Amino acid sequence: MATFLFDEIVFGPVRSRRLGISLGINLLPTNHKLCNFNCLYCECGWSNEKIENLNTLPSLKLFYQKLEDSLSEMYLANKKLDAITFAGNGEPTLHPEFDKIIDATIELRQKYFPDTKITVLSNATLIANERIFNALQKVEQSVLKLDSAILETIKLLNSPPENYALDNLIDNFLRFKGNFVLQTMFIKGEYNGQKFDNTSELEVSKWIEIVNIIRPKLVMIYTIARDTPAKNIIKIQEEMLERIAEKVREIGIAVSVTP
Numbered sequence: 603m604a605t606f607l608f609d610e611i612v613f614g615p616v617r618s619r620r621l622g623i624s625l626g627i628n629l630l631p632t633n634h635k636l637c638n639f640n641c642l643y644c645e646c647g648w649s650n651e652k653i654e655n656l657n658t659l660p661s662l663k664l665f666y667q668k669l670e671d672s673l674s675e676m677y678l679a680n681k682k683l684d685a686i687t688f689a690g691n692g693e694p695t696l697h698p699e700f701d702k703i704i705d706a707t708i709e710l711r712q713k714y715f716p717d718t719k720i721t722v723l724s725n726a727t728l729i730a731n732e733r734i735f736n737a738l739q740k741v742e743q744s745v746l747k748l749d750s751a752i753l754e755t756i757k758l759l760n761s762p763p764e765n766y767a768l769d770n771l772i773d774n775f776l777r778f779k780g781n782f783v784l785q786t787m788f789i790k791g792e793y794n795g796q797k798f799d800n801t802s803e804l805e806v807s808k809w810i811e812i813v814n815i816i817r818p819k820l821v822m823i824y825t826i827a828r829d830t831p832a833k834n835i836i837k838i839q840e841e842m843l844e845r846i847a848e849k850v851r852e853i854g855i856a857v858s859v860t861p
């Protein structure tokens with residue numbers, strides 16, 4: 603099926619379903635995805651490379667120049683900008699200079715669009731790293747992924763690294779003291795002969811337990827909107843997403859639903 607890659611370091615602005623008018627940042631390669639997850643639903647397609655040569659990623663200097671070019675152009679054209687969003691072709695926190703890049707982004711945001719929010723979409727695998735954790739503390743929205751509270755489901759949906767451990771992840775979420783957004787993709791279907799449905803009663807009740815422990819400032823619930831690399835993935839209906847959202851509201855946490 604047709605997935606797509608971003609072909610620039612700074613792209614857009616695009617109108618994002620969840621973030622408004624957003625200038626996107628891709629710190630990863632432009633010709634393939636680079637991620638330590640390999641989600642069945644990834645809009646960038648499958649990861650087919652080991653995480654090894656990170657030195658080919660765009661330098662801080664090049665990034666700074668590209669971001670300043672885009673922001674100054676938008677500023678001079680009197681355009682609106684709700685968000686600067688790190689997403690792109692994989693996991694942004696893998697970039698070796700991620701922390702310095704966040705500092706540079708804050709500096710340029712202050713110069714051109716001081717009211718614009720900086721958002722980082724991350725799979726949360728590197729939040730135990732102090733350098734990454736501190737950088738994520740500086741932005742308005744660290745949007746961290748947790749698609750299930752059951753390890754077997756995570757393994758099937760996300761193909762995480764070998765050392766992925768839910769207990770450690772929960773401890774690391776707790777270090778944010780609620781200053782993060784949790785994002786969860788709800789889907790069902792079948793992959794390699796294994797059926798999955800993270801909207802089942804068991805899945806949602808275990809997921810809610812973890813949400814209640816880590817208590818993010820917002821939960822973003824969504825489902826697939828575009829083609830996925832794996833076949834047989836089924837979009838979840840809005841009614842079901844709303845039912846799950848209601849359970850989040852019941853524990854006193856804000857929630858957004860993107861059907």
Ligand code: SF4
Pocket residue numbers: 637638639640641643644645646691692693724725
């Ligand atoms: S974490 Fe994001 S970039 Fe990585 S495989 Fe999953 S959806 Fe794709």
